Amino acid sequence: MKIVNMSTLNEKQQIQAAQILVDELPIWMPTLEKATYEVTKRWSGETDSVLIAALNNDEVIGWCGLLSQNSGRVYEVHPLAVRNDWQRRGIGSALLNEVTNIAREKGGLTLHLGASDEKASGETSFANVDLFDDLPRRINEFDPGTHQAAFYLKHGFKIIGVMPDQNGMGKPSIFFGKHL
Helix, strand or coil: CEEEEHHHCCHHHHHHHHHHHHHHCCCCCCCHHHHHHHHHCCCCCCCCCEEEEEEECCEEEEEEEEEEEHHHCEEEEEEEEECHHHCCCCHHHHHHHHHHHHHHHCCCCEEEEEEECCCCCCCCCCCCCCCCCCHHHHHHCCCCCCCCHHHHHHCCCEEEEEECCECECCCCEEEEEEEC
């Protein structure tokens, strides 16, 4: 596996990256057309942002974006997606470590991201409960369940906020951050 800047990808590889979004994040990115726009056009005006891809034999197996905010003091990880058949092999960790290092090198102080618990049955202990009822206790007792939150917690992120019902009743967005 090698990690490259996505500006070096050819059209076929860009489509592979877009397909990963459709396959792995279908609620957020339901069509290949929208995903292709995300990969090829959405970031074109972001001068201090970075997109990187993990390649195996020139095939995109995952990718990650790093979006600059607040004059480069804060960076957002958006998105991070790994092809299903390559998950749990260190690809996501390698991508996250790379964007973390890039943000540090650029002088960033904080790295953050958002993750939605939007499946109908929910995945975390935040799903399908009244988060306005003693939110500090609920954060303290947070259980990531099957959600990607466990991955981010393992990589040193902390819950820095929650938006109850952002994705529908009982479907919150969870915001994570860490110092660089």
